[in-house]
Each structure stands twice: as C-alpha cells, then as structure tokens.
Amino acid sequence: MSQKITANILVCGKSGVGKTSLVQAMTLPGTVPDEAISDSRPCTQGFDLYQTEVANFIDCQGMEPGQTVEQYCSTVMGEVVQRLDSDKSENLVHAIWYCLNGSGARLQSADAKLIRQFSEKALLIVSKADLMRKEQTESLLAELGTLLPVERIILVSSMEKTGLANLLDETQKVAETSIDQAEEELNAFRLRWEEYYSSMRQLWRSGADAAADELITWAAGRAAAIAIIPLPLADVGPLVANEAYMIYKLGAVYGYAVDKTVLTMLAGMAGGSMAGKLAASFLPFLKIPIAAGITYAVGKAAKAYFASGMSLSKEELRREFLNAEKEAKKTDWKQKMQEEEEE
Ligand SMILES: Nc1nc2c(ncn2[C@@H]2O[C@H](COP(=O)(O)OP(=O)(O)OP(=O)(O)O)[C@@H](O)[C@H]2O)c(=O)[nH]1
Ligand SMILES: [Mg+2]
Structure with missing residues (x-):
C-alpha cells in the first residue's frame, strides 16, 4: 500500500519578510495562528511545521541581521540534510520558497549570493508586493532578472492575496518534478491539490x-x-x-x-x-x-x-x-x- 504523497515546502528568508504570513495565506483558516506572525521582533524560532492534507510547510526562523549567508544557509540546510538522512522519500524537501521583501531598500549582496546558488527546487518570492514603489518595482525586477529566469520569480502579497495562484502553479511544477513518483500517484496528488485549493483559487x-x-x-x-x-x-x-x-x-x-x-x-x-x-x-x-x-x-x-x-x-x-x-x-x-x- 503506497502512502499518499504530500509536498514538503521549505520557507526561508530574512527575518520579517513575511514567511509565516505567506504560509497563513496559502492554507485554510486555522492552520497558522495569528500569534505566529509578529510586527515588531523576530518571531519564528527554529522550524515550525504546518501540515495540511496536501502539503507540509516548514516555516523557518528568519536570517537575522549580523548573521552571514553561510551561517543561515547551514541552519536551513541542516534541516534539509536531516530529512535526506531519514532515507524516506516522503520526508524530503520538494520545493523551497526563498522570500525577499519587495518593499525593502534594495537587493543585498547576501540575497544575491544565495539566489545564485539556488537549485531548481527553489522559487524566489518577492513578498509585500503591495508596498512596492514604482522605481523599486522596475529596478528590483531588472536586477533579479540577471540572477535567475524570470519564471522563477513570483510577486506576492499575503495581505492583499495577490500572486498566490501563480505561486501555487509554480510550486506544483517544482514539487512534482522532485516528488518523482509513478504517474498514477502523481495524478492522485494533483487531484487532492486541486480539491484543497479550488475555493481559494476562485477567491484569489x-x-x-x-x-x-x-x-x-x-x-x-x-x-x-x-x-x-x-x-x-x-x-x-x-x-x-x-x-x-x-x-x-x-x-x-x-x-x-x-x-x-x-x-x-x-x-x-x-x-x-x-x-x-x-x-x-x-x-x-x-x-x-x-x-x-x-x-x-x-x-x-x-x-x-x-x-x-x-x-x-x-x-x-x-x-x-x-x-x-x-x-x-x-x-x-x-x-x-x-x-x-x-x-
Ligand atoms: N504590507 C504587507 N505586510 C505584510 C505582508 N506579509 C507580511 N506582512 C507583515 O510583515 C510582518 C512580518 O510578518 P511575518 O509573517 O511574521 O514574517 P516572518 O518572515 O515569518 O518573520 P520571522 O518569523 O521573524 O522571520 C508582519 O507585520 C506582517 O503583518 C504583505 O503581504 N504585505
Ligand atoms: Mg515567521
């Protein structure tokens, strides 16, 4: 008897970019409590797991100012490797969401460094798109476009619920490639995924x-x-x-x-x-x-x-x-x- 496939999605990025808010926006009400989101200080500690019928979201602690990319990466990769070590395909990370604050001052070298090392499993999420100013939109996108293919860049606003359907589609593509299961099981996965998201999609x-x-x-x-x-x-x-x-x-x-x-x-x-x-x-x-x-x-x-x-x-x-x-x-x-x- 084969297990139902569930996509494991790892969400990472600097502290306060809106990782937990995004997981909340992408799941049914009640999955992520409001207390998990903070306005003022680094909120998520370690890794919080939010489980739904179709995906497990691994919400990571944010990268803190002062922490180097290498230090942050090794914390995050620790989780990925631990999952690899478990030797069970259902534990593997199938997709990575790297979140970048779209309303932030500018792309920092730490972000650029990380993005350049992205694997095919990673999507670049530009969060808080609702707060982006005109000049910001143009220059940030031009810069990001030199780092990775534009299809892998997704603009979202958890607040205004925009960009989420596109994020869902792209995540599904990435996850399916890395899930690498028999067509039959993938079809069952697609159906469950469609079902879970049908009403949310309509709303978005x-x-x-x-x-x-x-x-x-x-x-x-x-x-x-x-x-x-x-x-x-x-x-x-x-x-x-x-x-x-x-x-x-x-x-x-x-x-x-x-x-x-x-x-x-x-x-x-x-x-x-x-x-x-x-x-x-x-x-x-x-x-x-x-x-x-x-x-x-x-x-x-x-x-x-x-x-x-x-x-x-x-x-x-x-x-x-x-x-x-x-x-x-x-x-x-x-x-x-x-x-x-x-x-
Ligand atoms: N305007 C706007 N604000 C947002 C959006 N998403 C999140 N925020 C705000 O950004 C702040 C941080 O959100 P979190 O979801 O806690 O961010 P995080 O990346 O999980 O933070 P850490 O867990 O500390 O790393 C909160 O005040 C959110 O309300 C968005 O799409 N638009
Ligand atoms: Mg958080």
Whole structure:
C-alpha cells in the first residue's frame, strides 16, 4: 500500500519578510495562528511545521541581521540534510520558497549570493508586493532578472492575496518534478491539490481581477490628467512611463515579474499609435480621450495576458486591445476625472 504523497515546502528568508504570513495565506483558516506572525521582533524560532492534507510547510526562523549567508544557509540546510538522512522519500524537501521583501531598500549582496546558488527546487518570492514603489518595482525586477529566469520569480502579497495562484502553479511544477513518483500517484496528488485549493483559487482569481480593473481605471484617469498639461505634442514620455507602471503593477497582481521583453511587447501594442495618434490630434481636448483610451486598452489587454498565465497570442492580445479601445471611447474621461477629484 503506497502512502499518499504530500509536498514538503521549505520557507526561508530574512527575518520579517513575511514567511509565516505567506504560509497563513496559502492554507485554510486555522492552520497558522495569528500569534505566529509578529510586527515588531523576530518571531519564528527554529522550524515550525504546518501540515495540511496536501502539503507540509516548514516555516523557518528568519536570517537575522549580523548573521552571514553561510551561517543561515547551514541552519536551513541542516534541516534539509536531516530529512535526506531519514532515507524516506516522503520526508524530503520538494520545493523551497526563498522570500525577499519587495518593499525593502534594495537587493543585498547576501540575497544575491544565495539566489545564485539556488537549485531548481527553489522559487524566489518577492513578498509585500503591495508596498512596492514604482522605481523599486522596475529596478528590483531588472536586477533579479540577471540572477535567475524570470519564471522563477513570483510577486506576492499575503495581505492583499495577490500572486498566490501563480505561486501555487509554480510550486506544483517544482514539487512534482522532485516528488518523482509513478504517474498514477502523481495524478492522485494533483487531484487532492486541486480539491484543497479550488475555493481559494476562485477567491484569489476574482480578487485579482477586481484589483486589476481598479488599477486600469486609475492609470487611464492618470493618463487623462497628464494629457491635460499642455506639453509639446511629441512628448509622450510621461504617458509611456504611466503605462509602464500600470503594466508592472498588473503583472504583480497576478504574481508575474514583468521583464523588459514582456513590457515592450505589451506597451508595443499601442507604442507607435500613442505618439502617432497624439501628434495627429491638433486639438488639445482630443488628447485626453486618446491618452486615456490607449492606456485603458493596453491595461485590459495586459490584464487578459497575465490572467491567461501569459499564454495569449499576439493576435488575441490585439483583439483584446481593440475591443477595449472601443469600450473606452464610450467613457467620458473628463467627467471621470472630476468624479475622482470629488471623492
Ligand atoms: N504590507 C504587507 N505586510 C505584510 C505582508 N506579509 C507580511 N506582512 C507583515 O510583515 C510582518 C512580518 O510578518 P511575518 O509573517 O511574521 O514574517 P516572518 O518572515 O515569518 O518573520 P520571522 O518569523 O521573524 O522571520 C508582519 O507585520 C506582517 O503583518 C504583505 O503581504 N504585505
Ligand atoms: Mg515567521
């Protein structure tokens, strides 16, 4: 009689990055008590094990200031090796979540050192994505992209429950590779995993969609506000920057780290037309609906792209963009701006 497979997920990273909060967000209510999370001081000591029907989360003590990477690694690896020594496949660590505080000052050499030594089992989790500022998002992601493939970087917010579905999918891929069991048992595992997460997934999905819509409307309104300022017609810089920010944030809502390639591709749907259409509008008041409309349409297409797991084709994207552009024409952006101001 074979045992039911349970994924063992090791969660590590510096103290206070939000490891325990993440485990709480990824499990059913009641699994991780609120007392296990602290605002003020290092909280988790040693290793706390949180067990669910589908996964065991090994929540590690955080790396303390003053501790070297080597010291922290040897503590964490001690746990991994002890599990290896037990000689039982069900005890092995199947996936590692290395958490990095996205709202922290900048990537430190200790993090970079660790990330470079990552095995295929490790995912890099950028936590507290809700607190990330614009410049931070861009520079951090650019830097991380040089250390590991962008698919292995996942942006999450345990607070706002964003990025969690993507984290789940990527963890499942990693865990399945390292579980290395017969197809039949893996299938049973997948089913149980799907079952456990079905309602959480639905909740995350609708939460992400709502957050994305709010962000798109906000960015389009901001584009309208930028367009009011009588800049030289050719100066689309601030509008393009606004659009780029929206795309980074939309990616984060779905857990994706947006790199230059994806950004260029998505912004490119309207890139030429933004400058062209604005230049063609001799009448200043036309700049507002054009700027807002293009931003809105790029946002909707980007949303569809991330929601699809970044699998939409160029043609499908273009269709999303054109449909949304039509929809935007029906919106009175000037009035929308006034409404926002009144709020
Ligand atoms: N804004 C925001 N705050 C968060 C998020 N996740 C965690 N926090 C806060 O960050 C603080 C630390 O959270 P913990 O989950 O205890 O962090 P930890 O990494 O387990 O800390 P140690 O156990 O001490 O290593 C708490 O105040 C959390 O409320 C998030 O997604 N967004
Ligand atoms: Mg903790």
